[in-house]
Amino acid sequence: MIKKLSAFTSILFTSASAFAEYGMPQAGNNYASRVDSLYYFLLIASLISCILVIGGMIFFVFKYRRKSEFDQTPYISHNNTLEFLWSFIPFVIFMIVFVWGFLLFREAETAPKNAFEIHVYGRQWAWDFAYKSGKTTTNELVVPAGRPVKLIMTSKDVLHSFFIPALRIKQDVIPGRYTSLWFEAEKKGEYQVFCTEYCGAEHSGMLAKMKVLSNEKFEEWLSDDPMKEYEGLSLAARGEKVVSKKACTACHNFNADVNGAIAPGLKNLIGKKRNFADGSSMIADREYIRESLKYPQKKVVAAYDGKAAMPLIPLNEDEITWIIEYIKSDKD
Amino acid sequence: MSYAAGSNYLNHEKGLWSWLTTLDHKRIGIMYMISVFTFFFIGGVFAMLMRLELFDPGPLFAAQTYNQMMTYHGAIMTFMVIIPGIPAFIGNFTLPLLIGAKDVAFPRVNLLSWYCLMVGAAISFATLFFAGVDTGWTFYTPYSIQTSGTVLMVLGAFVMGFSSILTGLNFIVTVHKLRAPGMTFFRMPLMVWALYSTAVIQVLATPVLAITLLLLAFEKMFGVGIFDPNLGGDPVMFQHFFWFYSHPAVYIMILPAMGIISELITTFSRKTIFGYRAIAFSSIGIAAVSFFVWGHHMFVSGQSSFAGIIFSFITMLVGVPTAIKTFNWVATMYRGSIQLKSPMLYALGFLFLFTIGGVTGIMLATLAADVHFHDTYFVVAHFHYVMVGGTLMAIMGGVYYWLPKMFGKMYNEFGAQLSFLFIFCGFNITFFPQFLLGSAGMPRRYHEYLPEFTSLNKISSIGAWTIGFGFLIALAVIIHCILKGEKAPQNPWGGKTLEWTHADSPPIHENFATTPVVEAGPYEYGR
Numbered sequence: 106m107i108k109k110l111s112a113f114t115s116i117l118f119t120s121a122s123a124f125a126e127y128g129m130p131q132a133g134n135n136y137a138s139r140v141d142s143l144y145y146f147l148l149i150a151s152l153i154s155c156i157l158v159i160g161g162m163i164f165f166v167f168k169y170r171r172k173s174e175f176d177q178t179p180y181i182s183h184n185n186t187l188e189f190l191w192s193f194i195p196f197v198i199f200m201i202v203f204v205w206g207f208l209l210f211r212e213a214e215t216a217p218k219n220a221f222e223i224h225v226y227g228r229q230w231a232w233d234f235a236y237k238s239g240k241t242t243t244n245e246l247v248v249p250a251g252r253p254v255k256l257i258m259t260s261k262d263v264l265h266s267f268f269i270p271a272l273r274i275k276q277d278v279i280p281g282r283y284t285s286l287w288f289e290a291e292k293k294g295e296y297q298v299f300c301t302e303y304c305g306a307e308h309s310g311m312l313a314k315m316k317v318l319s320n321e322k323f324e325e326w327l328s329d330d331p332m333k334e335y336e337g338l339s340l341a342a343r344g345e346k347v348v349s350k351k352a353c354t355a356c357h358n359f360n361a362d363v364n365g366a367i368a369p370g371l372k373n374l375i376g377k378k379r380n381f382a383d384g385s386s387m388i389a390d391r392e393y394i395r396e397s398l399k400y401p402q403k404k405v406v407a408a409y410d411g412k413a414a415m416p417l418i419p420l421n422e423d424e425i426t427w428i429i430e431y432i433k434s435d436k437d
Numbered sequence: 438m439s440y441a442a443g444s445n446y447l448n449h450e451k452g453l454w455s456w457l458t459t460l461d462h463k464r465i466g467i468m469y470m471i472s473v474f475t476f477f478f479i480g481g482v483f484a485m486l487m488r489l490e491l492f493d494p495g496p497l498f499a500a501q502t503y504n505q506m507m508t509y510h511g512a513i514m515t516f517m518v519i520i521p522g523i524p525a526f527i528g529n530f531t532l533p534l535l536i537g538a539k540d541v542a543f544p545r546v547n548l549l550s551w552y553c554l555m556v557g558a559a560i561s562f563a564t565l566f567f568a569g570v571d572t573g574w575t576f577y578t579p580y581s582i583q584t585s586g587t588v589l590m591v592l593g594a595f596v597m598g599f600s601s602i603l604t605g606l607n608f609i610v611t612v613h614k615l616r617a618p619g620m621t622f623f624r625m626p627l628m629v630w631a632l633y634s635t636a637v638i639q640v641l642a643t644p645v646l647a648i649t650l651l652l653l654a655f656e657k658m659f660g661v662g663i664f665d666p667n668l669g670g671d672p673v674m675f676q677h678f679f680w681f682y683s684h685p686a687v688y689i690m691i692l693p694a695m696g697i698i699s700e701l702i703t704t705f706s707r708k709t710i711f712g713y714r715a716i717a718f719s720s721i722g723i724a725a726v727s728f729f730v731w732g733h734h735m736f737v738s739g740q741s742s743f744a745g746i747i748f749s750f751i752t753m754l755v756g757v758p759t760a761i762k763t764f765n766w767v768a769t770m771y772r773g774s775i776q777l778k779s780p781m782l783y784a785l786g787f788l789f790l791f792t793i794g795g796v797t798g799i800m801l802a803t804l805a806a807d808v809h810f811h812d813t814y815f816v817v818a819h820f821h822y823v824m825v826g827g828t829l830m831a832i833m834g835g836v837y838y839w840l841p842k843m844f845g846k847m848y849n850e851f852g853a854q855l856s857f858l859f860i861f862c863g864f865n866i867t868f869f870p871q872f873l874l875g876s877a878g879m880p881r882r883y884h885e886y887l888p889e890f891t892s893l894n895k896i897s898s899i900g901a902w903t904i905g906f907g908f909l910i911a912l913a914v915i916i917h918c919i920l921k922g923e924k925a926p927q928n929p930w931g932g933k934t935l936e937w938t939h940a941d942s943p944p945i946h947e948n949f950a951t952t953p954v955v956e957a958g959p960y961e962y963g964r
Contacts, residue, residue: 129809129876140805144876147806151796158763158792162785165770166777171707176774178708180963187768188712188761195760199753202803207746209805214742263580264672266737266812270878273809277738279673280579281666284739297887301812301880303573305580306500309883366501413583 133271133317134291136213140273143205150198213274216287220255223248227258227265227278228416229304230311231352238327241419243351244313246298248290249323255287261416266302269315277302290317305413306367310355344431347424356415359432367413369406374432382410394429445845449946460544461946465551466530467843470836472554473518473526474912480513481905488867488901491894494886503884504571511574512590516597517558519828520686523693524639525550525604527835528632530843532608534936534944535626537617537953542610546603553600561593573882575683576650578664578675582657591650598643598650601689605639608632617935619955623717626934626959627710630717631696634724638685638692642728646682649675673739680731688727690824692720694831695762698784701834702766704932705781706773709960712765719758726755736807745804752802759795763788778930779853783834786861790826794819797872812882815875818868826864833860833911840915841929842936845943846922852914859907866900934959 132138223246224235234242248254258267260280267286268275276286290296300311318326335343348354356368363370374394380386382405387393396403401415420428446463456464483506490497490506498506529547533540541547564570568586581587612633616625653675655661662668664675695716703710710716732740732748766788775781797819801807810816840848870893875881879890886894928937936944939953957964 128873130878140809143803144800144806144809147796147800147803151800154796155792158767159789161767162770162788165767165773166775166785169706169770169773169775171774171776176707178706178773178963180709180961181711181768181772182709183712183715184768188715188765191764192757192761196757199756199799202799203750203753206749206803206805206807210736210742210745210749210808213805213808263583264577268812268878268880270809273805275737275808275811279666279739281672282739297878299878299880303504303577303580303882305584306504306571308504309500309880309885312887366499 129273130270132273133269133296134289136209136288137271137273140209143202143209146205147202150202154195213287216255216285217253220253220287221249222255222257225256225258225267225278226261227267227300227304227311228261228418229263229413230300230307230355232267232298232300232311232313233419236327240327240329240331246313246315247323247326248315248317249320250290250293250317252320253287253289255285257283257285259283262414263304264302265300265304265311268299268301269296270299271296275301290315293317293319307355340427340430341434342431344424344427344429344434347420347427348431351418351420353418353428356413364408368409368415371432379404380407381405382407391429394432395425398425398428444945445941445943446946447844447943458548460540460548462529462533462540462544462547463843463944463948465547466526466528468551469521469526469529469554470843472551472558473522476513476517476558477908478912480510480518481908483507483510483513484901485905488898490884491886492898494888494891494894496885498884500884501569501571504573504882505569507882507884508570508573509565512561512570512594514824515574515686515690516561516594517554519690519824520601521554521604522690522828522832523697523835524608524632524635524689525554525600527697527832527839528608528635528693529604531628531839531936532611532632533615534842534940534948535629535934536612536615536620537935537939537949537955538611538615539947539949539952540615541607542614543607546607550600550603550607553603554597557593557595557597557600559593560596561590564589564593575679576653576675577679578653578656578670578672579666581653582665588654588657591654595647595650595654598647601639602643602647605636605643608636609640612636617953617955623714624955624958626696627699627713627716627720628693628696630720631693631699634720635689635692638689638724638727642682642685642689645678646686649678649682652678673735676735676738677731677740680734681728684731684734685724685727687820687823688723690828692723694787694828695720697831697835697838698766698787700932700934701780701784701838702769703960703962704838704930705776705778705784706770707776707931707962708769708773709958709962709964710765711768711771712761713958713960715761716765719762722758723755726751726758730755733802733807736804737811749802749804749807753799756795756799756802763792763795778837779848779850779857780834780838780930782854782857782861783830783837786857787827787830787834789861790822790830790864794822794826797822809878810875812880813875814871814879814881817881818871818875821864821868821871826868833857836915838930839936840918840922841925842940842942842944844919844922845925845941846918847925847929848914848918848922852910852917856907856910856914859910860904861907863900863903863905863907867897867904868900870894870897870900933961 129141132141226233232244234246258278260278265278267278272288274286274288276284294317296315298313298315358365358370361370362372374389377389379389401417446461487506490503564586570586570590572581652663656663662670664670664672730752732744733752736745801810837853874890874893879886925942927942935953939949
């Protein structure tokens with residue numbers, strides 16, 4: 106019996122250690138560690154309650170198993186003291202965690218006035234970030250360490266939600282209004298960002314990375330010449346970079362002539378006949394691609410009417426040319 | 438009216454037509470049983486396929502296909518299984534028997550409720566043959582306005598809502614008007630208190646859902662700006678309306694389950710319930726407070742932070758009566774004479790899983806913690822612990838408990854216990870890892886996931902198939918019972934409520950040969 110029990114506990118311990126890596130993710134700042142303290146308090150209080158209730162139940166099952174069909178049981182209808190205690194003690198615990206959770210929540214809701222502001226746009230299925238310097242990125246949020254950052258967020262289409270697990274913060278992103286989120290990242294590094302409000306077919310692909318740089322590196326990055334990363338590349342190669350940076354590839358396939366579930370494929374587009382939702386058709390040319398980039402809703406390919414609408418993605422003239430060159434280029 | 442010997446409600450009339458036009462609450466209950474089990478099977482198949490997709494991080498089905506399966510799984514399980522599961526199915530069969538009545542107050546309305554459920558379900562399933570719906574069962578705007586198929590699906594849910602409203606209304610009147618002589622409110626079995634509280638919520642909350650869904654359909658069809666920001670609407674308002682129904686609906690699902698558990702624990706402990714009044718008033722208390730907590734689904738939705746704080750506080754208050762009930766059930770077992778038959782195993786399974794569901798509910802009610810857990814697998818795990826670990830366990834326990842009364846036959850105890858073992862273990866293997874996935878940050882409604890979440894998802898999928906296998910055994914046990922079960926005595930469990938003490942197994946058409954007269958409380962063991 107004891108041997109069995111120790112074997113059982115050792116199995117339990119190995120599986121517990123396997124599970125340990127799946128607790129809360131590594132805390133990225135002080136706020137996150139304080140949320141974790143609250144979480145561990147909740148966890149321990151929960152464990153104790155579970156042991157009391159489930160343990161008590163299992164103990165009674167063994168202790169008071171029916172011995173014969175003629176068992177007599179005492180008539181115990183209630184006990185005021187006991188009932189008061191097990192109503193009042195949970196109530197007190199609930200109030201403690203309520204206040205604790207509320208205090209942290211208030212802190213996370215109130216951004217300091219001097220916070221560094223970044224605009225965030227959610228769209229199906231990518232995150233765009235716009236800095237006051239004019240710099241824009243897609244699916245890559247770069248922030249300075251040790252400085253409060255405030256994200257001012259809105260959506261270009263449906264609901265999204267911006268979730269940074271390492272910082273224990275999350276906020277829905279809503280079309281037609283602004284919501285905000287603030288934090289102060291402490292440790293340099295790369296962190297995962299998820300969309301946590303269901304937003305259609307490729308919801309699970311709506312991921313971004315948050316890069317935390319030292320303040321000097323961040324300032325350097327912010328004033329970087331945006332052309333630098335394209336130096337020495339052919340126009341088509343620049344276009345390839347742009348479509349991946351702007352997350353066009355989340356919906357469109359540029360490498361195969363197949364129409365995806367959400368958006369048409371774009372390989373060998375130029376010279377091909379396109380049928381549109383309004384019944385018209387045309388042979389695709391440069392001008393068509395240009396127009397579709399500037400006014401995504403003007404000509405919708407017939408099969409995609411009523412599907413997720415392509416949002417307007419900010420592009421400058423250079424970028425439009427590069428994308429057209431990329432679509433034209435032979436990619437085999 | 439006198440009855441021939443051996444006459445009962447099952448052989449009182451014959452033929453399919455006699456069933457489809459029956460006004461007998463017991464037959465309507467059985468029809469609900471067949472429909473709910475069928476829906477459960479379909480919803481379950483979707484769940485199995487979802488876990489197949491999630492067995493590996495990469496895609497197996499197209500994204501849209503997975504999203505549709507996720508939507509249908511959720512919509513079927515909530516609107517067609519868990520909501521009608523206890524009130525409409527088990528409640529219909531047992532309520533008049535428990536209070537010593539011949540039938541419900543409005544038998545024709547009762548039949549109409551069943552037809553509403555069927556028509557609503559047919560409409561919802563029809564969407565499968567058109568574009569399909571991939572909005573998730575919550576139909577959040579503005580995404581739901583953009584996708585086709587929503588209107589039909591919403592119409593289905595609308596019609597099913599009427600089934601729920603009519604059943605609720607029927608039960609309220611039945612409890613007030615048709616109790617047997619001597620059955621005062623405080624002599625009613627706790628199942629009746631639970632069904633009564635549930636009925637109040639059904640009548641008050643469901644119309645709000647109906648209105649919301651109508652507004653959604655209006656917006657989509659006629660372009661009236663209500664929820665769509667492009668038309669000047671507010672998408673967050675939809676969430677307020679939706680949860681104003683759907684949170685009380687959670688209690689439509691769990692309160693009657695608590696009623697069943699009260700019956701099972703006293704009968705199989707052969708001991709009077711501990712704290713009858715506390716449990717009865719907790720049901721009412723939960724029903725009342727349940728209307729004021731909807732905003733806890735929306736802490737990060739963009740509602741005002743002040744509202745979030747109020748909702749968090751009130752949610753904590755709901756925890757108290759829930760805790761009281763749990764402690765009372767455990768206390769009932771103290772010095773009892775506990776018999777571990779399948780219904781009791783399910784009751785214990787309920788206590789085990791519901792306790793975990795409850796404490797994680799408190800974690801989610803805590804503001805700063807919820808911000809991290811919201812819309813991750815932690816929430817998925819939590820509500821499955823409550824809805825499956827709670828409600829479904831209670832349904833299964835109730836089915837085994839009342840099967841002898843329903844069909845006059847005993848089920849195979851070994852088969853039932855075996856299936857419990859698979860379902861209970863499979864359940865924990867499926868959903869416990871999801872707490873860990875959620876706290877690690879894995880969002881819900883993802884058809885693909887990051888590779889670091891792989892191993893726990895694999896465990897979870899294996900657990901899901903274990904549950905599926907367990908339910909197949911349960912199905913075999915139930916079918917075997919109905920077709921070939923041994924004849925059941927009038928009172929196989931030694932129950933003290935009227936259906937066991939005064940009605941045959943199965944009961945005659947009008948339930949009781951002579952109307953019972955009640956002289957004591959429902960659980961007078963040890964007196």
